[in-house]
Amino acid sequence: LHFLVPWGLLLLVMVHLVFLHETGSTTKLYCHGDYDKVCFYPEYWVKDFLNVVVWLVFVVFSLMRPFFLGDPEMFIESDPMMSPVHIVPEWYFLFAYAILRAIPSKVLGVVSLFSSILVFFVFVLVDNYVSVLFKANKFFVFV
Incomplete structure (x- = not known):
C-alpha cells in the first residue's frame, strides 16, 4: 500500500495536468466567460518545468554526494554504554523541551505542555475577527 499510493497520486496529478492543459483554468473571482480562462502552456508550463529542473538538480546532487547535506554528528562513532x-531535540520540539525543563514537577510539566498545545484550539472559538471583504470561516482562523 505504501508503494502504490504515491504512484496513484502521481497518476492523478498527471491526469489533472492533462485536463488543465486541455481546458484551461478560470479564477473564481472573475468568472465572466471564456475570455477569462488562463492558458496552461506558456505561463504555468514554464514554472512547472523550472520546478522540475530545480528538483532534478537537487536529486542528482544528493545521489552523487549523499553525505554532503547530512548532519556532521552522524559521523561520530557511537558508544552504546554512554x-x-x-x-538536543529537533527544532520543532524545542518549545516542548523548554516547557518540560522549566517545570520541575513531571505532572505539571505534562499538563502545561498539553495546555500550550490546546491554547491554539481556543482561537477557533474566539470570534472577534471582523472583515468587510472576506467573511472568514472559523477553521481558517485556526489555520
Missing part, C-alpha cells in the same frame, strides 16, 4: 552530552 549517551552523548550534545543530544
